[in-house]
Amino acid sequence: MAEKKISLEQVRHVARLARLEMSADDEARLQADMSSILAYVEKLNELDTTDVPPTAQVGEAGTPIRDDAVTNHPAPEEMLANAPARQGGFFKVPRIIE
Amino acid sequence: MTSELNKLSVSEARDMLRKREVSSREITRACLDRIAEVEPRLSAFITVSEREALEQADAADRRLGSGDAPAMCGIPIALKDIYCTRGVRTTCASKILENFVPPFDATVIAKLRAEGAVFLGKTNMDEFAMGSSTENSAFGPTRNPYDLERVAGGSSGGSAAAVAADECLASLGTDTGGSIREPASFCGVVGIKPTYSRVSRYGVIAYASSLDQVGPFAKTVRDAAILLRALAGVDSHDSTCSARPVPDYEKALTGDVKGLRIGVPKEYFVEGMEREVKIAVRAALKHYESLGARLVDISLPHTPYAIGCYYLVATAEASANLARYDGVRYGFRAESENTDELYNRSRAKGFGAEVKRRIMLGTFALSAGYYDAYYLKAQKVRTLIRRDFERAFTNCDVIVVPVAPATAFRLGEKTADPLTMYLSDIFTISVNLAGLPGMSIPCGYDGDGLPIGMQMIGPAFSEETIFRTGDAYERSRAQAKRPTKV
Numbered sequence: 001m002a003e004k005k006i007s008l009e010q011v012r013h014v015a016r017l018a019r020l021e022m023s024a025d026d027e028a029r030l031q032a033d034m035s036s037i038l039a040y041v042e043k044l045n046e047l048d049t050t051d052v053p054p055t056a057q058v059g060e061a062g063t064p065i066r067d068d069a070v071t072n073h074p075a076p077e078e079m080l081a082n083a084p085a086r087q088g089g090f091f092k093v094p095r096i097i098e
Numbered sequence: 099m100t101s102e103l104n105k106l107s108v109s110e111a112r113d114m115l116r117k118r119e120v121s122s123r124e125i126t127r128a129c130l131d132r133i134a135e136v137e138p139r140l141s142a143f144i145t146v147s148e149r150e151a152l153e154q155a156d157a158a159d160r161r162l163g164s165g166d167a168p169a170m171c172g173i174p175i176a177l178k179d180i181y182c183t184r185g186v187r188t189t190c191a192s193k194i195l196e197n198f199v200p201p202f203d204a205t206v207i208a209k210l211r212a213e214g215a216v217f218l219g220k221t222n223m224d225e226f227a228m229g230s231s232t233e234n235s236a237f238g239p240t241r242n243p244y245d246l247e248r249v250a251g252g253s254s255g256g257s258a259a260a261v262a263a264d265e266c267l268a269s270l271g272t273d274t275g276g277s278i279r280e281p282a283s284f285c286g287v288v289g290i291k292p293t294y295s296r297v298s299r300y301g302v303i304a305y306a307s308s309l310d311q312v313g314p315f316a317k318t319v320r321d322a323a324i325l326l327r328a329l330a331g332v333d334s335h336d337s338t339c340s341a342r343p344v345p346d347y348e349k350a351l352t353g354d355v356k357g358l359r360i361g362v363p364k365e366y367f368v369e370g371m372e373r374e375v376k377i378a379v380r381a382a383l384k385h386y387e388s389l390g391a392r393l394v395d396i397s398l399p400h401t402p403y404a405i406g407c408y409y410l411v412a413t414a415e416a417s418a419n420l421a422r423y424d425g426v427r428y429g430f431r432a433e434s435e436n437t438d439e440l441y442n443r444s445r446a447k448g449f450g451a452e453v454k455r456r457i458m459l460g461t462f463a464l465s466a467g468y469y470d471a472y473y474l475k476a477q478k479v480r481t482l483i484r485r486d487f488e489r490a491f492t493n494c495d496v497i498v499v500p501v502a503p504a505t506a507f508r509l510g511e512k513t514a515d516p517l518t519m520y521l522s523d524i525f526t527i528s529v530n531l532a533g534l535p536g537m538s539i540p541c542g543y544d545g546d547g548l549p550i551g552m553q554m555i556g557p558a559f560s561e562e563t564i565f566r567t568g569d570a571y572e573r574s575r576a577q578a579k580r581p582t583k584v
Contacts, residue, residue: 014458033455044476082428
């Protein structure tokens with residue numbers, strides 16, 4: 001097995017950032033998968049990109065502007081129809097403050 | 099005749115509907131019967147909306163009777179389950195959206211609805227469009243109509259298989275790294291990823307927003323041209339959407355490619371490719387020469403870096419896009435005592451393995467201390483890949499290459515190692531990074547009878563050239579479509 005590009009502690013840290021609960025098995029498997037993918041993407045380091053600007057977006061330049069006018073209409077029942085839990089006109093979640 | 103109506107092309111059906119030689123209900127019924135016959139073996143659909151489809155067909159027939167009939171009026175099509183459809187469940191092939199019923203239509207769905215199109219149902223895909231085989235679906239894999247033990251390609255595998263198996267006249271997919279072109283190639287149908295920004299993505303569940311693009315699957319190049327015209331155009335709900343006028347793409351289908359300069363990049367005919375794929379695409383190139391086109395040797399030197407670049411850019415964007423699935427307002431919610439558990443457990447149980455892998459990779463690439471080394475580096479390499487194409491298109495009008503290094507692989511063959519699966523996108527992924535249009539059309543079969551696809555790539559907004567190039571081949575050389583085995 002090749003050297004691991006990412007430690008188990010790093011996997012746990014990233015899982016916390018990504019809001020993903022993980023078992024020890026999950027962590028070990030992701031460590032292996034991420035290590036092999038990261039080893040592969042290191043191929044990019046063969047390229048000298050010192051003076052190359054980054055590309056974030058490939059669309060046409062500029063952001064279209066429109067009047068700041070309301071075009072939709074509130075439909076609370078439709079918006080709440082997919083709620084996993086609701087109470088009256090609210091989305092319901094577990095208690096936040098003890 | 100009636101039993102074969104599901105085999106019609108969009109252009110044939112359009113002309114027959116307008117002459118009132120057939121009704122939309124008859125064509126829709128034929129498609130629904132075909133769906134009922136083959137779905138137990140094929141699994142191209144997640145949801146079939148029979149009642150709604152027949153109502154839409156009847157409405158289309160009334161409209162056709164009054165003489166007001168846009169191109170797509172009465173045409174039954176299938177939709178990748180990534181398009182929000184008002185009142186019809188939209189899952190993105192994920193457990194996390196298993197019961198999600200959108201309260202609105204995606205812009206392209208609203209456009210097609212306004213034209214009177216008939217929606218047969220929602221097709222299977224890799225979960226959140228992450229995959230190349232449709233095996234990453236919470237609803238099980240779609241099978242290839244030419245060999246049920248093989249994959250249909252992905253991520254839009256259901257949409258490709260449904261067209262190949264004549265369950266519908268055409269369908270919609272999305273393409274972030276090859277998700278229209280690769281399944282089109284594996285299933286022997288036409289599929290085009292238009293220029294980035296040509297089609298609105300509003301209401302299309304997001305994977306990687308700087309790469310995602312909407313496009314059609316069809317039985318012919320002409321049909322793809324008809325569909326793209328209906329889909330394309332500016333949308334105030336998608337600020338990335340181009341305001342350029344939409345051409346009548348069908349008018350570009352002249353059959354004439356005399357003087358067309360076709361670029362052939364050496365990096366796309368490499369070792370490790372299936373021999374029969376290389377032979378089929380080379381033969382097609384020779385045929386273009388016989389039609390008066392000129393072949394030009396070109397180089398796209400950064401091709402070997404495209405997959406590494408993509409898996410950093412796409413996963414970074416995905417990690418941000420998929421942050422919205424938190425179990426609060428819609429989607430799956432796991433049992434939980436507090437909000438931390440609610441988020442972490444709903445996401446852990448709601449997402450499949452590949453989706454979690456990509457969220458993790460993307461989160462890592464964007465995290466403090468790693469951003470410059472991974473994400474920023476990938477964005478810079480993306481610039482180099484774009485420049486490759488810019489340089490190439492000073493010497494040619496269109497590039498013709500294989501779609502994939504091999505024909506459809508076996509179910510389970512590439513699921514164990516994510517990297518092996520990623521590598522099947524080697525010939526399609528650069529096109530997304532550069533924001534260019536690319537189309538896959540069938541160009542033969544291998545020794546096992548599996549379809550081979552060739553890809554035409556053009557400069558931004560050159561869809562007319564791409565359609566003309568594909569159509570010229572199709573009308574002069576395309577082999578008859580072989581019957582599927584489903």
